[in-house]
Amino acid sequence: MGDKLGGLDVRGIVEMLLDFKGEKIIEFCRERLDEGVDPYEIFKELSRGLDEIGRGYERGRYFTSDLIVSGSNMKKAIEFLKPHLSRGRGGPRRGRVVLGTVKGDIHDIGKSILAILLQANGFEVIDLGIDVDEESFAKAVEEWQPDILGMSALLTSTMPYMERVIKALEERGLRDRVKIIVGGRPVTREFAKSIGADAYAEDAVEGVRRCLELLGEEP
Numbered sequence: 001m002g003d004k005l006g007g008l009d010v011r012g013i014v015e016m017l018l019d020f021k022g023e024k025i026i027e028f029c030r031e032r033l034d035e036g037v038d039p040y041e042i043f044k045e046l047s048r049g050l051d052e053i054g055r056g057y058e059r060g061r062y063f064t065s066d067l068i069v070s071g072s073n074m075k076k077a078i079e080f081l082k083p084h085l086s087r088g089r090g091g092p093r094r095g096r097v098v099l100g101t102v103k104g105d106i107h108d109i110g111k112s113i114l115a116i117l118l119q120a121n122g123f124e125v126i127d128l129g130i131d132v133d134e135e136s137f138a139k140a141v142e143e144w145q146p147d148i149l150g151m152s153a154l155l156t157s158t159m160p161y162m163e164r165v166i167k168a169l170e171e172r173g174l175r176d177r178v179k180i181i182v183g184g185r186p187v188t189r190e191f192a193k194s195i196g197a198d199a200y201a202e203d204a205v206e207g208v209r210r211c212l213e214l215l216g217e218e219p
């Protein structure tokens with residue numbers, strides 16, 4: 001493998017993500033921070049481990065229980081790294097973003113990273129959580145009057161629900177009140193365009209950039 005991340009190769013990261021006690025992952029994050037590695041880079045390193053587990057799951061090497069343990073360890077890392085990402089990058093409130101993972105989908109790790117980075121860049125974030133239906137998205141747009149609505153989907157089967165939400169906003173006369181950004185593993189720029197979203201981002205860093213652009217600010 002030969003690709004060392006803080007003394008660990010990708011297999012080492014995978015082992016750490018699959019450790020059901022979840023202690024090693026915090027130790028790893030602390031060491032990487034001490035080495036001066038940017039917290040977002042640490043997320044990316046850990047995400048490579050998750051990718052490997054996802055691929056192994058497809059091949060029958062890992063099971064749903066492995067997805068659960070690795071997902072929960074990743075969330076521990078997010079909680080640990082959160083204060084380090086937010087530190088010193090704040091600023092005036094730039095805009096309000098409502099975020100949610102669409103109905104039928106309970107993956108929230110990428111969305112949580114996006115939420116943290118947006119907050120670190122001066123956005124107010126209302127996180128609706130996972131498995132969010134069209135009605136809840138529409139209500140949140142009415143209630144919170146956000147500048148931007150962000151939807152995340154990790155499953156090919158839930159991705160089409162994003163279009164349904166956009167249609168629901170149109171039917172309620174809310175579509176023109178808000179800019180829409182979509183993202184998540186199976187989502188593409190072409191798909192985003194085809195459903196009438198205003199922006200697409202491949203990862204959370206690009207997500208922040210696109211949100212700034214949507215508000216007419218320099219990224």
Ligand code: B1M
Pocket residue numbers: 047050051052053054055057058064067068069070071072074075104105106107108109110111113114149150151152153154155156157181182183184185186200201202203204205207
């Ligand atoms: Co799931 N799962 N999972 N899973 N899971 C995937 C997504 C999968 C690709 C694994 C695989 O087979 N290779 C596969 C989907 C296949 C498909 O649809 N084509 C899959 C499956 C099949 C399933 C179940 C159906 C398994 C089952 O039960 N039989 C089930 C579905 C449950 C459901 O949602 N209804 C399921 C369940 C789970 C867990 C709950 C156990 C757990 C999630 C825990 C959690 O999120 N709290 C889990 C996990 C951990 C994964 C993998 C391994 C990792 C996902 C992850 O967090 N990645 C995943 C394989 C993989 O992705 N490699 C897999 C790290 C995260 C940082 O990346 O979320 O992509 P990601 O976010 C990125 C970008 O996409 C982007 O920014 C982030 C990075 O900066 N981004 C946005 C995301 N949202 C954005 C929004 C934006 C902008 C950018 O704007 C608004």
